[in-house]
Amino acid sequence: MNKINLIFLFSLLTLTIANGQSKEDKQLVKNLDGLISEKFNSVSPGCAVLVAKKGQVIYEKGFGTANIELNVPMRPEMVFRIGSMTKQYTAIAVLQLVEQGKISLQDSIQKFIKNFPSKGHAITIENLLTHTSGIKDYGQLDSRIPNAIRVEFPQKVIIDSLARLPLDFNPSAKYSYSNSNYYMLGYIIEQVTSKSYKDYLQENIFKPAGLSNTFYDSPTQLIPNRANGYSKNGSNFKNTDYISMSLVYGAGALLSNVGDLYKWHQALNSYKLVKKETLEKAFTSFKLDNGQLAEYGYGWFIKDWKGSRTIGHGGAIDGFRSWEIYFPEQDIFLTALFNSDNNSFFNLFDDMGSLIVGKSLQTAYKDLKIDAAVLNNYVGTYTFSDFPSESIKIYKRDNKLLASISNGSGSNMALLAQSETLFYLPDIRRIPTTIEFIVEKGKVKGMYWTQEKRHECTKTE
Numbered sequence: 001m002n003k004i005n006l007i008f009l010f011s012l013l014t015l016t017i018a019n020g021q022s023k024e025d026k027q028l029v030k031n032l033d034g035l036i037s038e039k040f041n042s043v044s045p046g047c048a049v050l051v052a053k054k055g056q057v058i059y060e061k062g063f064g065t066a067n068i069e070l071n072v073p074m075r076p077e078m079v080f081r082i083g084s085m086t087k088q089y090t091a092i093a094v095l096q097l098v099e100q101g102k103i104s105l106q107d108s109i110q111k112f113i114k115n116f117p118s119k120g121h122a123i124t125i126e127n128l129l130t131h132t133s134g135i136k137d138y139g140q141l142d143s144r145i146p147n148a149i150r151v152e153f154p155q156k157v158i159i160d161s162l163a164r165l166p167l168d169f170n171p172s173a174k175y176s177y178s179n180s181n182y183y184m185l186g187y188i189i190e191q192v193t194s195k196s197y198k199d200y201l202q203e204n205i206f207k208p209a210g211l212s213n214t215f216y217d218s219p220t221q222l223i224p225n226r227a228n229g230y231s232k233n234g235s236n237f238k239n240t241d242y243i244s245m246s247l248v249y250g251a252g253a254l255l256s257n258v259g260d261l262y263k264w265h266q267a268l269n270s271y272k273l274v275k276k277e278t279l280e281k282a283f284t285s286f287k288l289d290n291g292q293l294a295e296y297g298y299g300w301f302i303k304d305w306k307g308s309r310t311i312g313h314g315g316a317i318d319g320f321r322s323w324e325i326y327f328p329e330q331d332i333f334l335t336a337l338f339n340s341d342n343n344s345f346f347n348l349f350d351d352m353g354s355l356i357v358g359k360s361l362q363t364a365y366k367d368l369k370i371d372a373a374v375l376n377n378y379v380g381t382y383t384f385s386d387f388p389s390e391s392i393k394i395y396k397r398d399n400k401l402l403a404s405i406s407n408g409s410g411s412n413m414a415l416l417a418q419s420e421t422l423f424y425l426p427d428i429r430r431i432p433t434t435i436e437f438i439v440e441k442g443k444v445k446g447m448y449w450t451q452e453k454r455h456e457c458t459k460t461e
Contacts, residue, residue, distance in 0.1 A: 025058045031355050036063055036348070045230045045237060045340035046074035050258035051356060052265075052333040060258065066227040066339065068237065078227040079213055079257045080337040082322045083315025086254040087182045088264075089205055090197075091129055091282060091299025093189050095274050096204060098125075102192050105129070112188045116163045125188070127171045128181040129298040130286035134167035137178040137453060138247075140386050141165075149243045149318075155187045158247075175286070175294035177453040179251040186250020197250055209267035214256040217245045223255065227339040229319020232408050240319030240341065252317050261324055261335045283311050308357055316341065323349045332356055343409045343428070367416040372399055374420060377444050378437050382457035384449070392435075392449065392457060403435065 032049070046064020050057060062074035097103040105126040110116055127133035141161050162180055169176070186197045193200050198216040206214050215223055219242070229240040245253040256264075267273055274282075282298035295303050303310050312325035321343065324335035334356055338345045375396055383391045391406045394415075401415040401423065415423035415435060425433040428451070436448040438456075446458045 025053065028356065029059055032059055032352065033061075035351055035355060044068075045338070046227075047336055047338045047345070048074060048076045048078055048080070048258045049336045049352070050076065050262055050334070051352075052262055054331045055266075057262065064339075066225075068228070068230065074227070074339075075225070077213070077257055077259060078225050078337075078339075079215070079223055079255050080227050080322060080339055081217060081229060081252075081315070081317050081320040082254050082256050082261075082337065083248075083252045083317035083320060084179070085256075085261075085313050085315040085322055085324065086248070086250065086252045088299040088313060089201055089254060090182050090185050090189070090250040092268070092273050093200060093205060094125065094129065094185055095278050095282060095298065097189070097192055099274060099278060103188070109133075109184065109188070112191045113159060113184065116159065119167050121167065121171050123171050125185075126286075126298075128185050128188075130175070130294060130296055131177050131181050132172050132175055132286060132288065132294065133178070133181055134169045134171050134174070134176075135162060135178055135180045135184070136165045136168055138162060138180045138183060149241070149247060152244050152246045155183070155190075155246065155249060159184060159187060170289075172289045175288065175296060177296075179248070182251035183249050189250070201254075205273065208272055210263055211256070211260045211267075213260045214254060214264070217253050217255050225257070226255070227337075230340045231319060232340070232342060234408075237340065243318045248317065252315065256337075258335050258337060261337075262333060265324075265326065265333050316343070321345045325349075325353060327357055330357055347427070366418060368418065368420075370417045370420055375399065375401055377439075380444070380459050381461035382447050382449075383460045385456045385458060387455075391460070392447075394435075394447075 028051075032051070036047075036049070044064055045068065046062060046066060048062045049059065051059035060076045062076045062078060064074045066072045066074045066078050094103060098105060103125055105124065107125050108118070109123050109125065109128065110118060121134075123133050123135070128135075138158055138161070141158070162184075168174075189200055190197055195203075201216065205211070213225070215221070230237040231240045232238075268279060271279065283300060283302060284297050285293040285302045286296060287293055295301055297311075300311050300313055303312075308327055309329060310325050310327055312323065314324075315322035319339065319341050321338040321341055322336070324333070326333045334349075334353060336345075336349050336352065378394050378401060379396055381391050381393050393404045393406070395402055395404075403413045403415060403425065404411040410428065413425050413427045416426055418424055418434070421437045421439060423435045423437075425435065433449070433451045436450070437444055438446045438448065444459055446456060449455045449457055
């Protein structure tokens, strides 16, 4: 991926370093400052970063600009959309109700959503929590409403639309990340508690965890220190488009800042919200019917990066990108929030993690030699079936395939051959991403782009 040509200005609010900070931690602070300032080299949207080690915050800093039009520098207390990191809060809300005996993990979702068809299979609360339900992502719904992302939809309308779609696979047979799962969990919380999702979280999650800077997003509420969100517009930035929170709901509607994310981490791990055994279950990879482990528990990704077990989640929503990760063996917590929706920021986060744990976290992938004639057949433009305005261009250079995305989020990305049809994209380091070409009777019909979930693309040129 091309290096982002941005500079992040350091905010006036600098890092507070605890007395007696070790020489190692002081060097880490210096290295993090150098890494971020090297990556970003122009005035631009910014980020907030927090690192805690063995229960102590050793790094908390803002970079860049929170509001470009008003020239407001970023500070670490700025509040951002956190996108899919919302799923953690939804999961804990559900697990609280499980502990209270109001929900069972093995309850069928039809117990709470009466007219949702079983489609011949038992779909459980646990299937929703672990993305193993087979329910399609609501992004695949065919809306003919102009500017649908601006419309306030009742949750039942979205759920009824999902009810009409076939399952992608039998529940518990596969793992496939789908926002629909957590959208439906938000609705189930409301059915069980007779409270709005927003009010339940405020009373039972935010307040007991001491989260004073975490909110259900609202365009009209006055939220102190709210950072503005930006999208790329060619080589420049623009204010991100409006999106109705009714479309993301329990899957991605929360706002927070790095300080509150760390408080959330502390509250969870001191068992203020759920019991120890419940949290350990949430932090355990789900076992599929075939015995394989998914890289997901209840609301968190559970991964092994070169010998380091990690628990974390990212978020991608209009105008913002976010990530947090915890290394339990080292007792290190890292979170970074960005007020621009450029996916390249995940690469920076990966580099931060590598610095903090003192080793590269990038997995080594093979690169097989593929016949040039085969590669030539893959060259062309591929259009996303579920996002027709977006496309991927595949081209060849020095007998290697490269890819560029039409929205500018990635260009000149190398493809490493894992087989004759399957390729890995190492430039997208934070989210494992593959391209698998669809070949029928010797002709390339399209590709599958897989980044947590699979998207089908048709070859159009």
